[in-house]
Amino acid sequence: MSSWLDYTINGLIVGNVYALVAVGLALIFGVSRLINFAQGSIYLVGAYIGWVAVVQLHTPLPLTIIVVALAAALVGLIIERFGLRPLQNSARIAPLLATIGISFVLDQIVMLTFSPNPRALPSQLPDVRFQVGNGTIGPLDLLIAGVGLTSALLLFVFLRYSKLGWAVRATAQDRDAAMQMGVDVNRVNQAVFGIAAALGGVSGMLVGMYYNQIDTAMSLQATLKGVVAEVVGGAGNVPGAVVGSLLLGLVESYGVAVFGTSYRNLFAFLLLVLVLVLRPNGLFASARQAPPEPLTGTFIAPSRPVRIPRWALLIAVGGFAILPLFPVSFYVLQTLINAWLLGMLALSLTLVAGTIGQVSLGHAALLAIGAYTSALLSSSFSVPVGLAVIAGGLMSAALGTTLISPSFRLRGHYVSIATLAIGEIVSLVILNWESVTRGPIGISGIPPLSLFGYDLISASSVYWFSFAVMVVLALLQGRLLNSHLGRSFRAIRDDDIAARAYGLSLNRYKSLAFIFGGFAAGVSGAIAAHLYSYINHETFNTQQSILALTVVILGGLGNVVGAVVGSVALVGLPEVFRIAAEYRILIYGIVLLLLVRFRPQGLLGTI
Amino acid sequence: MEQHAHRTETAASGAPMLSVRGLTRRFGGLTAVDAIDLDLAKGELVSIIGPNGAGKTTLFNLVTGHDRPDAGEVRLEGRDITGLSPETLAGQGIARTFQLGRVFGNLSVMDNVLIGAHTRLRAVKPAVPVIGPLLELGLALLRPASVKAEEERLREEVKTILARFGERLLPRIDQPAYSLSYANRRRVEIARALALKPRLLLLDEPTAGMNPTETAEMQALVAELKAQGLTILLIEHKLEMVMRLSDRVMVMDEGKKIAEGAGEDVRNDPKVIEAYLGHGLARSEEQETAA
Numbered sequence: 004m005s006s007w008l009d010y011t012i013n014g015l016i017v018g019n020v021y022a023l024v025a026v027g028l029a030l031i032f033g034v035s036r037l038i039n040f041a042q043g044s045i046y047l048v049g050a051y052i053g054w055v056a057v058v059q060l061h062t063p064l065p066l067t068i069i070v071v072a073l074a075a076a077l078v079g080l081i082i083e084r085f086g087l088r089p090l091q092n093s094a095r096i097a098p099l100l101a102t103i104g105i106s107f108v109l110d111q112i113v114m115l116t117f118s119p120n121p122r123a124l125p126s127q128l129p130d131v132r133f134q135v136g137n138g139t140i141g142p143l144d145l146l147i148a149g150v151g152l153t154s155a156l157l158l159f160v161f162l163r164y165s166k167l168g169w170a171v172r173a174t175a176q177d178r179d180a181a182m183q184m185g186v187d188v189n190r191v192n193q194a195v196f197g198i199a200a201a202l203g204g205v206s207g208m209l210v211g212m213y214y215n216q217i218d219t220a221m222s223l224q225a226t227l228k229g230v231v232a233e234v235v236g237g238a239g240n241v242p243g244a245v246v247g248s249l250l251l252g253l254v255e256s257y258g259v260a261v262f263g264t265s266y267r268n269l270f271a272f273l274l275l276v277l278v279l280v281l282r283p284n285g286l287f288a289s290a291r292q293a294p295p296e297p298l299t300g301t302f303i304a305p306s307r308p309v310r311i312p313r314w315a316l317l318i319a320v321g322g323f324a325i326l327p328l329f330p331v332s333f334y335v336l337q338t339l340i341n342a343w344l345l346g347m348l349a350l351s352l353t354l355v356a357g358t359i360g361q362v363s364l365g366h367a368a369l370l371a372i373g374a375y376t377s378a379l380l381s382s383s384f385s386v387p388v389g390l391a392v393i394a395g396g397l398m399s400a401a402l403g404t405t406l407i408s409p410s411f412r413l414r415g416h417y418v419s420i421a422t423l424a425i426g427e428i429v430s431l432v433i434l435n436w437e438s439v440t441r442g443p444i445g446i447s448g449i450p451p452l453s454l455f456g457y458d459l460i461s462a463s464s465v466y467w468f469s470f471a472v473m474v475v476l477a478l479l480q481g482r483l484l485n486s487h488l489g490r491s492f493r494a495i496r497d498d499d500i501a502a503r504a505y506g507l508s509l510n511r512y513k514s515l516a517f518i519f520g521g522f523a524a525g526v527s528g529a530i531a532a533h534l535y536s537y538i539n540h541e542t543f544n545t546q547q548s549i550l551a552l553t554v555v556i557l558g559g560l561g562n563v564v565g566a567v568v569g570s571v572a573l574v575g576l577p578e579v580f581r582i583a584a585e586y587r588i589l590i591y592g593i594v595l596l597l598l599v600r601f602r603p604q605g606l607l608g609t610i
Numbered sequence: 611m612e613q614h615a616h617r618t619e620t621a622a623s624g625a626p627m628l629s630v631r632g633l634t635r636r637f638g639g640l641t642a643v644d645a646i647d648l649d650l651a652k653g654e655l656v657s658i659i660g661p662n663g664a665g666k667t668t669l670f671n672l673v674t675g676h677d678r679p680d681a682g683e684v685r686l687e688g689r690d691i692t693g694l695s696p697e698t699l700a701g702q703g704i705a706r707t708f709q710l711g712r713v714f715g716n717l718s719v720m721d722n723v724l725i726g727a728h729t730r731l732r733a734v735k736p737a738v739p740v741i742g743p744l745l746e747l748g749l750a751l752l753r754p755a756s757v758k759a760e761e762e763r764l765r766e767e768v769k770t771i772l773a774r775f776g777e778r779l780l781p782r783i784d785q786p787a788y789s790l791s792y793a794n795r796r797r798v799e800i801a802r803a804l805a806l807k808p809r810l811l812l813l814d815e816p817t818a819g820m821n822p823t824e825t826a827e828m829q830a831l832v833a834e835l836k837a838q839g840l841t842i843l844l845i846e847h848k849l850e851m852v853m854r855l856s857d858r859v860m861v862m863d864e865g866k867k868i869a870e871g872a873g874e875d876v877r878n879d880p881k882v883i884e885a886y887l888g889h890g891l892a893r894s895e896e897q898e899t900a901a
Contacts, residue, residue, distance in 0.1 A: 305715050305788040305789075306716075486751070487734055493714065493717055494717060497714040497715050497717065498713075498714055500712060501708065502714075502725070503676075503697050504712075505697075505700050505729065506729035506806075507725070515746070518747065
C-alpha cells in the first residue's frame, strides 16, 4: 500500500515529465501563436530513439540523453522548416491542420518501423529505493527531477542571457516589432522548435524508463497532457507551464489514489475543461487583459466553390442508387457502404469545422454516443431499430452539444484542444460506466438494421438504406446552408467579433450547428453499430476523427458535395490501389499535409 | 474617479440618444479611456478626433459592448446599457463599423449586408424562450411562406441600400467580399450597418485608405445619413471632413477629453494643437486635408 507521500512524489515526478513537454509547447505558442499538436509525436520519437540507443547500441545514460535530445531536435527543425514555414502567410487554419497532419505522419512512421506492440525500455539506473519519511524515492525519480531542473535552468539562462534568447522573448512579445528591429524570426522559430523538440524527446525517453514500457499510443496522451498543463499555466507562459504541469501531475496522482488508475486521464481532461471554461487565459493570467488586436485575414483560405450542375449531381445520385441492380461484387458494395457512413460523419464535420469554423478533433465521440444509444435501446429495451437509430442521432445532437458547449467561447486552436479532450472524456466514461455501457466488454449481439419490421440483411438493402440516409442528410444540410442560418454560421466563422456586433449570439448558433451536425454523426454511428453487431469504447477512435477531417479538407470546408466526394475518394482509392491497412493512416496524414500546403480550399472549394 | 450620480435624468423623452459618464478603461498601468463624458442628442453628428493611441477606438469598443469599462456608465436614450454584450446592443439599435475593416471575407456582398439585418429577422426567429433556437432551426429548414417573404423583403431592401453607393457595389452583389477593393469593403461595412436600421451609428475611420474622390463620396453619404436624422458618432482623421460634417467635435489625447465644441473652436484650441504637435502628427495631417 503506497503512502500519500508516495503519491505526492509520483505526482511531482510525472508533473516534471509533463513540464518538459509543456515548456516546449509554451515556447512555440509564445513565438508563433500555434499549439503544436505534433509535440506528443516528438515525445514518442524520443522514446523510441532512446530504446534504440539503450537496447541496440548499449549507450551509457548520459550519451543516451544527448543522442535523444539531438535526434529529437533534428525532427523539430525538420517540422519547422518543411511543415510550418511554408504556411507563414496562409490562413490561420493551415498551421493548425499541418501540426495535426505531421503528428499522424510521425506516429504512423514510428508504428510502421517498430510495430504497435509495446516494448520495454529498461532504466539504466540501479533499481534501489531510498526510504524518505514513510515513502520511497528511486534514482530514476531523482534523474527526472534533475533533468527537469537542469532544463529549466538552462532555458532560463538561454532566454535571459543569450542574444538568441532575447530575440525569442522579443518575438514572443511582439512579432512584427521584432521583425522590424531586425530579428530573424525564422531563426527564432528554428531555435524554439529545436529546443521544444529536444525537451519533448528527452521527456518521452524518461517516461519510457519510468514505466519501463513504450508504445505508440503515448503520443496522443503526451500531446493532450502537455497541452492541458500549458493551458492551465496560461498559453505561452513558460513558468506557468511548469507550475501547470506539476499541478496536473499531482491532481492525477491523487485522483488515481482515490478512484483508481482508469480514471487518471479523466481528471486531466476535466481539469482542462474546467480551466478553459473558468479561466481561458490560464490560472496565472491577470483577470483582464488587453482585448486581442483585430485579426486581419480570415480563418480559412478564401476560395470560390466549384459549381456542380444540378443534372450532374442527379446523374451521380441516380447512378449510385441503381448500382446494386448490376452484378457488382459484395466487396464493392461493402466499400461504398463504408463511404456512405463516413460521408455522414464528414457532412457533420464539414458543417462544424467548415461552415462555422470549429475544428473538432473529437468528432468520433458523436459516433460513439449515437452507436451506444441505438445499440442499448434496441438490444436492452427492444426499441425498433429504425427508431433507435433516430434516437441515437437525437442523443448525439443533445449530449454532444451539451458537452461541447463550454468550448463555444473559445477560438481556433483551443476549440480543437477542447473537442479532443471531450472526445477522450466520452471514451473514458464509456469505459468506466460499466452499469450502463458494459465497460471494456462492449456491447455484442446488436440486432441488425431493420425497417418497418423487415431486417436489412443483404448487402444491397444495407447499401440502399445507408445511401438514402446520407442523401437525405446532405439535402437537408444543403437547405440549411441556403437559409439565413447558413450565412450566419459562415459569418461567425469568418469574423466572430463582427458577427457579434450584428446580433449573432455565438452560443446560439454554434449550438444549432452542433445539434444539426451531431444528429448526422449520431445516425452514422448508430447505423455502424447495427452493421458491426459489436461495439466497444475503442470502435470509434481518434483515427476516425482525423480521417473525417482529411475528408472535409479534401472536399472543401463546408462543402456538402465535397464531403461526399471526399469520403468516396478516401475510402475508395486505397481499395482500388490495394493499399495495406497499416499504411492508410499514414497516407491520410500525408494527403492532409499536401492539401494544406498546395490546395487549402480542397477539391471543390470552401463554401 | 469622478462620480456623476447627480446626473441621472432618465426621462425617456428628454434623454439624449447616447450619454456617456465617467467612462474609464485601464490596461495594466495605461488608462486608455480616462473619465470620458459625452452626450449625443438625437440626430446629432459628433466627431471624435485625436492622435493615434488617444483611446478613440477603445471608447467605441466600450460603447458597443466589445469591451467592458472599469468605471463609468453608458446610457442609450436614458436606459443603462453599460457592460451589455455586443449582440444585445445590436438588438437595441447600435451599429458600428471597424477601424481595420471587418467584412465577412467568404460571404457575398448580399450576404454581408443581410447579416446586418439579422436583428430584424422576426418570422424565422420567433421570440419563444428555451425552444426558440430549435424553432429557428426548424423554420430555416421548412421555410414556410412567412419566412420566404421576410427573406425576399430583406433582399430587396439590401439592393436599395447598395444603390446608395451608386455602381460601386450593385454589380458585385454576388461576389465574395474578399475579392473587393479596400474602399469597397469599407462601403460594404457601412451598408451592413445601415441594414440594421440603427438608432445610433458609430463609424470608425470610414475613409481610411480612400483616395480623395472616394473620400468625397463617403462624405456625401454620411451627410445624407445625417440629413435623414440618423445619430452618428464618427472617428475620423481627415479634418476637413470632420469640420464639414460635425455638429460638435470632441478631441481625445492619452485617454482624456481635452476639448469639445464647435469644429472651428476646437481646431484653434492651443491644447489640441499641442496634442497633435506633441505626437508629431499635426503637420502631416493638415497637409493631407489641405491637399
